[in-house]
Amino acid sequence: GESVGLHLPTLSVQEGDNSIINCAYSNSASDYFIWYKQESGKGPQFIIDIRSNMDKRQGQRVTVLLNKTVKHLSLQIAATQPGDSAVYFCAEMPNFGNEKLTFGTGTRLTIIP
Amino acid sequence: GAGVSQSPSNKVTEKGKDVELRCDPISGHTALYWYRQRLGQGLEFLIYFQGNSAPDKSGLPSDRFSAERTGESVSTLTIQRTQQEDSAVYLCASSLLEGTDTQYFGPGTRLTVL
Numbered sequence: 001g002e003s004v005g006l007h008l009p010t011l012s013v014q015e016g017d018n019s020i021i022n023c024a025y026s027n028s029a030s031d032y033f034i035w036y037k038q039e040s041g042k043g044p045q046f047i048i049d050i051r052s053n054m055d056k057r058q059g060q061r062v063t064v065l066l067n068k069t070v071k072h073l074s075l076q077i078a079a080t081q082p083g084d085s086a087v088y089f090c091a092e093m094p095n096f097g098n099e100k101l102t103f104g105t106g107t108r109l110t111i112i113p
Numbered sequence: 114g115a116g117v118s119q120s121p122s123n124k125v126t127e128k129g130k131d132v133e134l135r136c137d138p139i140s141g142h143t144a145l146y147w148y149r150q151r152l153g154q155g156l157e158f159l160i161y162f163q164g165n166s167a168p169d170k171s172g173l174p175s176d177r178f179s180a181e182r183t184g185e186s187v188s189t190l191t192i193q194r195t196q197q198e199d200s201a202v203y204l205c206a207s208s209l210l211e212g213t214d215t216q217y218f219g220p221g222t223r224l225t226v227l
Contacts, residue, residue, distance in 0.1 A: 042220055043221055044156065091155075100169070103157070105154055106153075
């Protein structure tokens with residue numbers, strides 16, 4: 001079956017540095033990917049998304065890269081701030097317009113002041 | 114405007130009891146989703162409502178789980194005869210439309226079954 005997983009469960013980054021969070025997916029037919037941020041005690045918050053017909057998308061301080069050849073997704077956060085400390089999940093939608101998301105386990109990002 | 118709200122924020126119950134969890138979506142959002150998040154894990158899809166269409170119940174783990182939604186408003190997730198493995202955070206999300214429209218999540222209900 002489909003699965004979405006993360007390479008690293010935890011990541012510590014010095015404040016001001018850039019961080020990269022990685023995600024692997026197994027369903028080559030997946031069409032849509034989302035990164036969510038979840039702070040302690042809160043629900044996930046949408047960060048950025050990307051369709052499978054793209055390989056890069058940029059937001060404010062965040063960039064998502066999609067490598068369909070190796071089924072790999074990454075989230076880059078530039079100039080990290082203490083408020084970036086959270087658990088980050090990638091999520092996969094197998095078919096565009098199919099509403100069910102499959103979430104990965106998550107990576108805990110800690111920003112060191 | 115107000116976001117997605119859920120109640121209660123915490124629920125402790127005894128094994129075998131029934132529980133009801135409530136979700137108030139963002140006003141005007143036609144789609145509503147329930148997810149379960151076990152400790153240290155990702156989100157597990159449970160059920161999806163879209164307008165007046167029949168809900169997608171394919172993620173419900175057993176017949177002890179059910180959910181209802183009144184029109185395009187409040188939804189209730191019911192777990193009957195709770196088991197310890199039901200302990201988790203139950204998250205609700207809503208989106209304006211279906212498909213890839215951004216899902217906005219509530220803070221969740223932390224359920225602990227003793």
